[in-house]
Amino acid sequence: MADRRLAWLAGALLVASAAFLFWGLKGPAAFILTLRGTKLAALLLVGAATGMATVLFQTVAMNRLLTPGIVGFDALFVFLQSALVMGLGGLGLAQIPSTLRFGMETLLLMGAAMALFGLLLRRGAGDITRMILTGVILGVLLRGASDLIQRMLDPSEYSVVQQAMFVSFGAVPRDALGLAAVVLVAACGAALRLAPALDVAGLGRGMARGVGLDHDRLVMVALALTAAMVSVATALVGPITFLGLLAASLARALMDSHRHALLLPASALIGALILTLGQFAFERLLGLQSTLAVLVEFFGGLLFLFMVLRRRPA
16 A cells, blocks of 8 residues: 555656646747756755655654754755855855765765764664754854954955855756766665664664664664755755654655655655645746745745644653
């Protein structure tokens, strides 16, 4: 039954992708399909990686309320962008080849993300209140540092940072997209191979160690995969805080299972489907360009608030 649901999700994503590519196709078809294909690839990669990374992060954190964005990752991205513009200048940053810039930003984000996630999970994985507060405080500190840097920038350099602060699927470099695809497909494949171990880790550290699982090593591997997927997705299009929470929550509700062999692909398919259907509706049906990320954040924020208020005190 669950496998059938995965097949339905895959079919729905295939139909949505075809509609995104071919709906209202006029004029120079080859040129338009190239542009649409690049954007569709970015939508699929970012949606799938964000959904799968959130399930991984929630499993090792032992809490379904958390996403990497909630604990300060998005603020970290804006801070690194501000620091890069201040150090290299807007013109110097623009002169870096897109693939090299993408790789540099991804490596910086991955290193900082591993330090951030490791600190939070080591100190507060069993205490949801302390963990969220720590992430929020780190986010506030990073945003404050970003604001300070941005006030010292020239208006032209500040515009470079401002563009990076908002999600954009329309300006994805094709060469960077190819590199991102390789990294994300490899990371998603590695995450699927961890599915049986993640099922055991979901029982808790003590029980997992009792059945012979090297829980600490699994947490570090899962964190590394989470950092890789979120870093690549964020460096590619910008930060989307609540997309992962939407995808992971819908996957758990639809699959109604604790098995990560089902949850991981379901969250990937749902994340990609949310972005593809949303972008199709706004671009093809409504003629809009930049409201999808705003709506994803709005409904994801409402879902997070609902889950927090619904949660019973221990």
